[in-house]
Amino acid sequence: MNIFGRGRRKGNGSNGNGAVIWMKDIRKVYGAGKVHVEALRGIDLAIAKGEFVAIVGPSGSGKSTLMNLIGCLDTPSGGEYELAGQPVEGLDPNALADIRNRRVGFVFQSFNLLPAITAFENVEMPLLLGGVPKRQRRRRGTELLERVDLADRSHHKPAELSGGQLQRVAIARAMAMDPDILLADEPTGNLDTSSGGDIMSLFSALHETGRTILVVTHDKALSRRASRVVEIRDGLIESDQKSATDSSPPA
Amino acid sequence: MKHALRRMHEVLGARYQFDPDDERVFGVWDTVESSRLRRNIMVGIEIFLGIIGALTLMIGGVGVANIMYASVKERTREIGVMMALGARRRWVVGPIVLEGLTYTLLGGLFGIVMAVFVIILLGMIPTEGNDAIAFLGKPTLSPSIGIISALILGAIGLLAGYFPARRAASVDPAEVLREE
Numbered sequence: 001m002n003i004f005g006r007g008r009r010k011g012n013g014s015n016g017n018g019a020v021i022w023m024k025d026i027r028k029v030y031g032a033g034k035v036h037v038e039a040l041r042g043i044d045l046a047i048a049k050g051e052f053v054a055i056v057g058p059s060g061s062g063k064s065t066l067m068n069l070i071g072c073l074d075t076p077s078g079g080e081y082e083l084a085g086q087p088v089e090g091l092d093p094n095a096l097a098d099i100r101n102r103r104v105g106f107v108f109q110s111f112n113l114l115p116a117i118t119a120f121e122n123v124e125m126p127l128l129l130g131g132v133p134k135r136q137r138r139r140r141g142t143e144l145l146e147r148v149d150l151a152d153r154s155h156h157k158p159a160e161l162s163g164g165q166l167q168r169v170a171i172a173r174a175m176a177m178d179p180d181i182l183l184a185d186e187p188t189g190n191l192d193t194s195s196g197g198d199i200m201s202l203f204s205a206l207h208e209t210g211r212t213i214l215v216v217t218h219d220k221a222l223s224r225r226a227s228r229v230v231e232i233r234d235g236l237i238e239s240d241q242k243s244a245t246d247s248s249p250p251a
Numbered sequence: 252m253k254h255a256l257r258r259m260h261e262v263l264g265a266r267y268q269f270d271p272d273d274e275r276v277f278g279v280w281d282t283v284e285s286s287r288l289r290r291n292i293m294v295g296i297e298i299f300l301g302i303i304g305a306l307t308l309m310i311g312g313v314g315v316a317n318i319m320y321a322s323v324k325e326r327t328r329e330i331g332v333m334m335a336l337g338a339r340r341r342w343v344v345g346p347i348v349l350e351g352l353t354y355t356l357l358g359g360l361f362g363i364v365m366a367v368f369v370i371i372l373l374g375m376i377p378t379e380g381n382d383a384i385a386f387l388g389k390p391t392l393s394p395s396i397g398i399i400s401a402l403i404l405g406a407i408g409l410l411a412g413y414f415p416a417r418r419a420a421s422v423d424p425a426e427v428l429r430e431e
Contacts, residue, residue, distance in 0.1 A: 064429065073335060074425035094339045101337020108428065112332045126336045173336070 019082075020180050020212050021047040021070055026079035028065050028235075039065040041235035042079070047214070047228075049180075052207040054226035055216045062235040063216045064185060070214065071104045071183045072096045084180045101130045105174030107184035111166040113158040119169045120145060120154035126176040144172040148202065164195025171202055175211075182206065184215040188222055200225055252283070305403065312407035315354045319347060319415035330419050331427035344416040351412020352405070359404045367392060 028040040039062045047053055057063045068074040069081065072088055075096075081088050084103055091099070100106075105126075113122045123144050127137040145154050148168035158166055167187060174182055184203070188196035200222050207213055207227070217223055224243070231239040256279060257271075264271035323330070330343055370390050378385045 068425040071335070073428070074423075097334065097337050097339045099337075100335060106335045112328070112335075112428065114329055114332060125333075129333075129337045129339070129342060177337075 018049065018085075019046040020049050020051075020084055021045065021214075022080075022082045023070075024080045026066075026069060026076045026081060028062070028069060028074070029077040038235055040069070040076070043232075043235075043237060045230070045237065047181075047212065049212050050207075050210050052203070052213045052225070052227045053215070054223035054229045055214060055232060056218070056223055056229060057232035057238070061232045063232045066232065067183055067185050067214070067216050070181070071106060072099050101126055102177050103180045105177070105179040105182045107167070107170050107174050107182065107187045109186035109189040111158070111163070111170050111190070113166055113169055113173070115158050118155050118157055119150060119161065119165075122158070122169055123172045123176055126173060130177050140176065144176060145169070147175075148172045162195070163191050164198055167191060167195070167199050168202065171199070171206075175206070181212045181214060184213070184217075186217055186219075187215060188217065188219045196221070252281075304400065308400070308403055308407055311358060311404075312355070312411045315351055315358075315408065316411040316414055318354065319351050319412055320418065322350070323347065323415045323419045326419075327422055327427050330422045331424040334422065334424040335428060340420050343420050343422075344413075347416035347419055348409065348412035351415065352408045355404055355408030355411065359401060363397065 023043055023045040026040055026043040026045075027038070030037045030039055043066060055063045055066065065074070069076050070083070072083065075088070083099060086099070088096070088099065106112075113119075114125065117125075120141050124137050124141045127140060132140070142151065142154070145151050148171060150165060150168055150172070153161060153165060153169075158169070161169065171182075171187075174184075182203075187203075188199055191199060196219065203213055203215070203222075204225050207225075213226075215222060215226065223229055226243055228240070228242050230237060259279075260271040260274075260276075263269075263277070269276050333343060370392055373390050376384060378389070
């Protein structure tokens with residue numbers, strides 16, 4: 001069952017290798033003058049379509065900053081970044097919003113569902129923002145909630161759902177626009193082992209259907225499922241290893 | 252008018268032997284002048300009441316803006332989430348401006364209902380035998396003042412929503428979505 005779809009339309013980048021994420025010498029400095037913090041000090045990273053990458057590292061290493069830059073929630077202080085072949089530099093806030101809407105799906109540690117609306121409406125939100133007509137929104141929202149086994153909870157508000165259910169709704173929402181990459185920041189951090197396991201299985205299943213997934217995690221069980229582990233320390237990539245157990249991304 | 256008055260002083264002065272330049276010899280009740288004076292006082296009162304009304308509207312606007320600022324602050328994280336999901340600026344700004352306008356609109360409607368109510372109540376006070384009340388007359392609802400206040404109220408409502416909405420649009424999603 002491949003209802004999440006796969007990268008359609010999106011062309012190969014000008015970087016020439018078809019990488020979904022292509023970064024060269026990315027830097028991020030917070031503050032200015034004497035009191036500035038170099039969160040990232042020159043990151044070179046290329047992630048191909050279909051990879052399942054875990055970004056690990058101690059807190060304060062810059063991995064969350066890197067996630068924000070990859071997701072276009074923030075802009076780098078220097079360096080080049082292309083997302084799905086499109087240079088991100090110099091885009092105005094509305095263009096960046098469109099990129100986040102169409103190309104990136106976010107999953108957060110604390111779920112960040114909108115509390116006043118139902119699970120279904122949460123899943124529908126990116127479609128609404130993306131201008132998808134109502135009938136399609138209905139169909140896609142229903143499919144997505146079925147895919148994460150929450151069809152029977154679609155009219156519940158977030159306060160009526162458990163942590164694991166909330167995170168499944170969040171994943172359905174992240175996949176709504178069929179994005180190029182799924183970005184997850186500590187997705188199992190607020191979950192018990194069993195719910196965390198469900199979420200990991202869901203990520204693995206998505207990976208098998210060819211999705212590109214990036215997770216920032218401390219959770220060894222989750223990073224073991226990844227096909228590649230990138231370790232960050234002090235704003236630099238310290239190691240970058242393909243997982244021995246993993247199959248390469250499906251053709 | 253001036254000429255006629257001057258002439259009267261000269262004629263009567265010659266007849267009753269007084270100085271025609273002495274203005275205190277007799278008084279003149281000038282109905283044109285007095286009605287002009289009365290009109291001026293009325294205009295003065297209207298301007299005064301108008302300023303009070305405008306200030307009240309502004310205070311109301313500040314109140315609505317305050318509520319909207321508080322609501323933006325409370326919803327900062329949700330706004331950050333909306334931005335992460337790809338909300339363009341207008342998706343963030345629009346609902347907040349609309350909410351501010353809705354509050355002022357409801358306030359305006361309530362004000363009109365109250366005004367009609369007060370006018371009906373005042374209309375019940377008997378005017379016969381009471382000169383002061385008879386002089387004030389019965390209040391009526393003035394459509395032109397109603398329309399002008401509605402327009403001012405609309406403008407104030409827009410501003411009261413716009414400034415908080417601008418605050419909302421300047422939310423930095425990377426900042427507010429940072430995990431604690």
